[in-house]
Amino acid sequence: MSLEPLRAVLPPHVLVTDPVALEAARADKSGHRSVAAPLAIVEAEEVAHVQAAMRWASEHGVPVVPRGAGTGLAGGSVAGGGELVVSVDSMRRLLDVSLIDQSCVVEPGIRNAELNELLATHGLWWPPDPASRAISTVGGNIATNAGGLLCAKYGVTREWVLALDVVLADGSRITTGHRTVKGVTGLDLTALMIGSEGTLGIVVGATLKLRPLVEGAVWTVGAFFDDETSAAAACTAVTAARIRPAIMELVGIDAVTMLAAYTGRPMEGAFVLVQTDDLGAEATSEVVAGILAAHGGRVERTDDLSESDALVQVRRQVHFALESFGTVLVEDIAVPRSRLAEMFGACHAAAARHGVRLAVTAHAGDGNLHPTFVFDGEEPSEAIWACANEVFAAGLALGGTLTGEHGVGLLKRRWLADELGERQLELQRAVKATFDPQGILNPGKAV
């Protein structure tokens, strides 16, 4: 495939064929790696570059992989042989902020944390809060409908996007949605784009819905439990008490054991972390502490920043602890909150059956679990895949879903029909085809 016609319509530095850059585009943070490097990378600096790339790709039937910072956990932005990467990584400006409209306009490459630092100077906040917020882009958050720790209370990405500027497969450009809080003109293509992992179009701009920063002190409650069942029951009881914590996390026993070894700090059992915010945070944290204690938790409660941080680090350091024991493969099941304890049990049973190491953490506030395989070598064994299969099946049987927040990407495609059913999957593929009749947008991903 000659790149000459494309080179002719782009500034020289925008069309990247440097082998090091191409090599990097073969992977993301999923652990997945394509067989060969892509053709080239269009490192777009403006919408017109994306349009030019799509017109060329469309004309020549070249598959395109949209990409931001490459921090995805499901392989959605992994690019392979014969593919063109269209990167919006460098399009990262905050174009407009309105305090009255509580909205802002951004380019897709802006980092989540970078955006929120800028917004904080206006007293505003964009709530989607993936763990990767320091390094992941708003465009990537949109592509995967990212969740995070705060979303039981503050919602997922879809709730915080008003309008999208999208380049379609043929290079044409549309604006979906509206800049207003409400709007029901036509089908909701904005919501359809969110979570579509670059299979329908390339997001080149977004109008985000904001809210005022939450004021006042945050209170933190941490508790260790003898077993995961008690810990899960305590979380359930917090929800049943109609409390809406900002964060409620559960770290399983195996993960805590690995964390103790990693940090050298003695700790054991299953760990529950709860944070309350906004007015009434202190009183609510007292009620939470009482509930955790009544379920057998050894409770600490604080609004001191450094004590609070020590508790939060138990949760935040788990991933690093696990990585110190081997290669990790992070799964992303979500189940109804009432089934949390059962899902922990199903993970352990499957791991025992297959003789694999599986540590489980959960966003207990919303029922999203991250069972994480820890193994030697680079590639997961057949036993791990067999175990993962059983974990997925158990999650679906409990009324859950295959992916709470990471996306389908490459990793979960083979289980799609199990969750969606053949009729719905066929419909999803037909919708995809209306946007991308040639099938050049992120082929082999998501749907």
Added chain:
Amino acid sequence: MSLEPLRAVLPPHVLVTDPVALEAARADKSGHRSVAAPLAIVEAEEVAHVQAAMRWASEHGVPVVPRGAGTGLAGGSVAGGGELVVSVDSMRRLLDVSLIDQSCVVEPGIRNAELNELLATHGLWWPPDPASRAISTVGGNIATNAGGLLCAKYGVTREWVLALDVVLADGSRITTGHRTVKGVTGLDLTALMIGSEGTLGIVVGATLKLRPLVEGAVWTVGAFFDDETSAAAACTAVTAARIRPAIMELVGIDAVTMLAAYTGRPMEGAFVLVQTDDLGAEATSEVVAGILAAHGGRVERTDDLSESDALVQVRRQVHFALESFGTVLVEDIAVPRSRLAEMFGACHAAAARHGVRLAVTAHAGDGNLHPTFVFDGEEPSEAIWACANEVFAAGLALGGTLTGEHGVGLLKRRWLADELGERQLELQRAVKATFDPQGILNPGKAV
């Protein structure tokens, strides 16, 4: 068209051909009326009835109008000659409620207020709050992505639906979405269905996301202003102060004048109503009262239920007051909150140019205006349509949208391309065609 094959597969009382019932299905609450009565009504009592109706309609190419309680304001459920009405009005059970999962499963015909009465006994709440909540169905709220008074703070219908059970045009049945708080498997067909006004499928069941009832006293602030510009500026200042009121409404001067005549209670000027709820409601209401007074408002503030109700009635009775002066046609523009005063001005300028009577109220908290034409006789004059045209154009020019919460239905179709652009409209129609290749689902509505 012979109904015999359909009669053969349905219980006799489910297939309704009573002329009185058929006559009623020619209209909804939009003021629009079809030219002739529909063929028949399938008054479904279970999903199988809807499937049987769609299979028959699909086989014979008969257009179908999905319908609930018929309270729509945009003509979306108006049925005409040669059309089959599929009504889910009688499918109104609450099938399941989970306190832990904070979700419930309903049939589509359940009334919004009826559902919320049942949920309140569990301490739970489904927040979508259209003014029609006593009479409108949850299925209808979903079909139009209904908003209401509370949605600047609590979101629109789309934020509160987890999963849908849908009968497609060919009679097959799919379940979209998930029962979990998070979930990103495949394209978000749940969001696509919401607001699609019965053009993609018929919703026969829904899993709704709930939240705990908001506790504590509600505080109410009401204020009359000499002019609408000051009133709008006061509302803008409340938002700029990063306050999130539960309700913030603005009733224009003409509407207040008609209301004074209707109620016999002396009042004049533009009226602003603000309610604050949850923890801190009292302190926040004091701040609000200060802001309104600083903008020239004559302020009352109360948590007394009857005093509060008197203030709320100023807003709630406007529609009845206007109806006492003639026939009404309610419009539904939404603009960014920062453009509220300009949009009031544009409405008055257009009304003056065309010599028509136009009273304006607004959900000031979210920028959604309901300019309402009041006229003699049954049908709006050409001058009214010309004025409406200018109002729509002004709304779009201010970065707004044609319909904030009522839907496109029949009424707004001719302006669709102005808002969406030709390319997006074409794409929307292609998506519609993937769901409904024969075009039998609510033809001539929404897209």
